[in-house]
Amino acid sequence: MKRAIALLLLALLGSAWARGELRLFNWADYIPEEVVAEFERRYQARVIIDTFEAPEAMLAKLAAGGDAEYDVVVPPDYYVLEMARAGLIRELDHTKLKNLKNLAPEFQDPQYDPKNRHSIPYLWGTTGIAYDSEAVKKPVDSWAVFFDPEAYAGPCFLLDEMRETIGAALKYLGYSLNDTDPAHLEEAKALLVGAKKRCLGFAGGIEARSRLLAGDAAVVHAYSGDIVQIQEEAPQVKYLVPKEGGTIWTDAVAIPKRAPHPELAYAFLDFILEPEIAAKIANYNAYATPVAAALPYLDPELKANPAIFPPEEVRKKLEYIRDIGDAIRLYDRIWTEVKAR
Amino acid sequence: MRLLLRIHTLLVLLFLYLPIAVIVVLSFNQSRFGVQWRGFTTAWYEKLFNNPRIALYAENTLVVAVVSTLIATVLGTLLAVGLYRYRFRGKGLLRFLLYVPVVIPDIVMGVALLLFFAWVREATGFFRLSLFTIILGHVTFQLAYVALVVKSRLASLDPALEEAAADLGAGGFATFRYVTLPLIWPGVLAGALLAFSLSLDDFVITFFTAGPGSTTLPLYIFGSVKRGVTPEIHALSSILIAASMAGVLLGRALLRRR
Numbered sequence: 001m002k003r004a005i006a007l008l009l010l011a012l013l014g015s016a017w018a019r020g021e022l023r024l025f026n027w028a029d030y031i032p033e034e035v036v037a038e039f040e041r042r043y044q045a046r047v048i049i050d051t052f053e054a055p056e057a058m059l060a061k062l063a064a065g066g067d068a069e070y071d072v073v074v075p076p077d078y079y080v081l082e083m084a085r086a087g088l089i090r091e092l093d094h095t096k097l098k099n100l101k102n103l104a105p106e107f108q109d110p111q112y113d114p115k116n117r118h119s120i121p122y123l124w125g126t127t128g129i130a131y132d133s134e135a136v137k138k139p140v141d142s143w144a145v146f147f148d149p150e151a152y153a154g155p156c157f158l159l160d161e162m163r164e165t166i167g168a169a170l171k172y173l174g175y176s177l178n179d180t181d182p183a184h185l186e187e188a189k190a191l192l193v194g195a196k197k198r199c200l201g202f203a204g205g206i207e208a209r210s211r212l213l214a215g216d217a218a219v220v221h222a223y224s225g226d227i228v229q230i231q232e233e234a235p236q237v238k239y240l241v242p243k244e245g246g247t248i249w250t251d252a253v254a255i256p257k258r259a260p261h262p263e264l265a266y267a268f269l270d271f272i273l274e275p276e277i278a279a280k281i282a283n284y285n286a287y288a289t290p291v292a293a294a295l296p297y298l299d300p301e302l303k304a305n306p307a308i309f310p311p312e313e314v315r316k317k318l319e320y321i322r323d324i325g326d327a328i329r330l331y332d333r334i335w336t337e338v339k340a341r
Numbered sequence: 342m343r344l345l346l347r348i349h350t351l352l353v354l355l356f357l358y359l360p361i362a363v364i365v366v367l368s369f370n371q372s373r374f375g376v377q378w379r380g381f382t383t384a385w386y387e388k389l390f391n392n393p394r395i396a397l398y399a400e401n402t403l404v405v406a407v408v409s410t411l412i413a414t415v416l417g418t419l420l421a422v423g424l425y426r427y428r429f430r431g432k433g434l435l436r437f438l439l440y441v442p443v444v445i446p447d448i449v450m451g452v453a454l455l456l457f458f459a460w461v462r463e464a465t466g467f468f469r470l471s472l473f474t475i476i477l478g479h480v481t482f483q484l485a486y487v488a489l490v491v492k493s494r495l496a497s498l499d500p501a502l503e504e505a506a507a508d509l510g511a512g513g514f515a516t517f518r519y520v521t522l523p524l525i526w527p528g529v530l531a532g533a534l535l536a537f538s539l540s541l542d543d544f545v546i547t548f549f550t551a552g553p554g555s556t557t558l559p560l561y562i563f564g565s566v567k568r569g570v571t572p573e574i575h576a577l578s579s580i581l582i583a584a585s586m587a588g589v590l591l592g593r594a595l596l597r598r599r
Contacts, residue, residue: 021554023553023554025553027564027567027568028561028565028567028568029565029568029571030568033392033393033394036394048553048554049394049556050551050553050555050556051560051561051564051565052564053563053564053565053566053567054567064459065459065462065470066553069469069470206566206568206570209374209569210374213374214377226569229569230373230374233372233373233374233379234374
């Protein structure tokens, strides 16, 4: 018994004393084990991964002192500037990131973080429409499947995400999804109230996907990555960005302000910008990589899938969700009213 | 009437165990994403056992469960024996306080611990969130459960036995060591097993007291919900269910023994 206790205490102390440690705060199951092992081998370091289930939880942990505990965090695009303003993440020293040049030009100066001052992009995707091609009653190519009773193609779900869903209505109306004009938002609200009546309701991305797979829904508002993952098992499920345009999103990688091992953190950022490593990450998740130099190493099916790498004319119609300042209150109010109906 | 009763029992059991059965069944499903059955496989269990990341989370979970159970069992048993053997001022209050951690909502306890640790950390520089703080958090609720289980065992003890030991010249410690402890041993073990299974699958308190590098299995399972729960997670949940059930069953068997 005594020996067991002593061993346990040693194990506890040992984990605290381990050197060459990189602490990564990431979504669950978002980085292949193979890539982590390669980094550990090359830098003689141990990688500790903690996971979050929502960006809000990640932000809360960092704000509660986690910015001194983690070396690398993976926030969504729309949090990068907010976190930088709050002093939670540091300005990147580009001289330590020689692989930045591997990024595609549009990711060298992304809207959500100009000139990659505070973050590098990890993976990206779009928000659009997923549908069961055997179950829909009408062709699907527009947000109208949700917002126009004439175009109703079957049981549907909207995303339970305020900015995405109000954004979809704004896009259908031909406005920007960052529009803050109260009159435009009222129009969007009217559309959403109608859509809510016709559809089965609001759901998270994964729940909507499950309902689509189970046959309960025929059309769902969805994230590209979630849908591409299941296409191998369910080839009848298709994904597209509506002709009016949709959202583009990027998960970014940043270094907290008081990261305990910043040198290793820089090494990690540079590491995931390497072409072959970036390709492994993209292949594993079935998401698009911002690392242009990684394209030759991607799975051919992945590269050829327009749901992952949309053609140029579709990409022009994609917009990032931007920080809209105080106008967010207007969104909050409309969202509450829609959901309360 | 009897038939109705049987149907009622069956429905209650279904209500309680069907969701658990679904998880176990899905852990053997070939389909990675859907809920439709696509054939039997044990591949997810193989994948699970070959995943070093999950092995680390399992190690964290076990370290927390074993250490916190040891601490809570020793302290809880002593608390119960003290309450049983001695009369002192405030005993009624102490007995009442013992129930508080059992009935207080976990979330309140979790937030309270988080704030407390932050406050102590400001003052002393210690209590960085880690496995250590999780262990402390678990002990706070385990302690009460152990004390309650041991207390019920003590209640069925014949006071004449301790008196006889004292008559024969045994001091307070000797009486405890050679008479009381062997008699309540099954209760102590049962309390420990209960505490162990509570720690093993605790989510809420762990969530608030966990720091970097101290992800446990329940935290990992929760984290994977938004990214899509894979059958690998179902397999993991099934193993956790089996482990906590084994703990509870063993505890009950020990309690029954005289």
